[in-house]
Amino acid sequence: MSHPLAAFVSAAYRLEELPLDRGREVAFAGRSNAGKSSAINALTHRKKLAFVSKTPGRTQTINFFDVGRERRWVDLPGYGYAKVAKQEREHWGELISAYLMSRKSLIGLILIVDSRRGLTPLDGQLIEWFAPTGKPQHVLLTKSDKLGQRAAAQSLRDAENTLATQYSRFPQCTVQLFSAHNYRGVAQANSLLAQWLT
Numbered sequence: 001m002s003h004p005l006a007a008f009v010s011a012a013y014r015l016e017e018l019p020l021d022r023g024r025e026v027a028f029a030g031r032s033n034a035g036k037s038s039a040i041n042a043l044t045h046r047k048k049l050a051f052v053s054k055t056p057g058r059t060q061t062i063n064f065f066d067v068g069r070e071r072r073w074v075d076l077p078g079y080g081y082a083k084v085a086k087q088e089r090e091h092w093g094e095l096i097s098a099y100l101m102s103r104k105s106l107i108g109l110i111l112i113v114d115s116r117r118g119l120t121p122l123d124g125q126l127i128e129w130f131a132p133t134g135k136p137q138h139v140l141l142t143k144s145d146k147l148g149q150r151a152a153a154q155s156l157r158d159a160e161n162t163l164a165t166q167y168s169r170f171p172q173c174t175v176q177l178f179s180a181h182n183y184r185g186v187a188q189a190n191s192l193l194a195q196w197l198t
Ligand code: GDP
Pocket: 030, 031, 032, 033, 034, 035, 036, 037, 038, 039, 078, 142, 143, 144, 145, 146, 178, 179, 180, 181, 182
């Protein structure tokens, strides 16, 4: 089933440009190239959502999509691209940390992580910003189709271990395997999203 997505609502480069903080929204974050756009498209069962394909590191905005009445999916700008200017990185940090910490209608965060790479310190930074709100976060270990069964299982265990050891004070963080190519984990992730937005 595809979502009745998705009118593009708005893009924000500054906090003042965010849409009204009403209703419920979920945000998607991840390193550049981790597979965020592909994951969102797989979750909506659409090949080409309004998610523009982008040059990594280009100035990026927070993009809001309507998925129902006062329900939004939020695409956060990717991070971790080495060639981004320091000033842009700082702006990203200020915008994203403020958004994650203060946005009332934001009820959960989906973190997109390449299953071959695992959780990196930058991903941890987002977890650290958001977790004190007490709201749930969920990691999608994507591109799992590129791993064999054993390696995929290992990737899941590694991420669970990292969360249980380095981020043990944030028990509201869960994790699953995912693939935008063979749709592994799409149903699981969608049922979580539906729960969050209901
Ligand atoms: P973003 O920068 O995080 O939005 O990443 P994209 O969704 O643009 O994906 C980056 C690259 O990884 C593209 O070449 C995708 O085709 C590829 N990719 C994304 N998800 C998957 C996946 O689940 N499996 C495989 N095999 N490749 C993927």
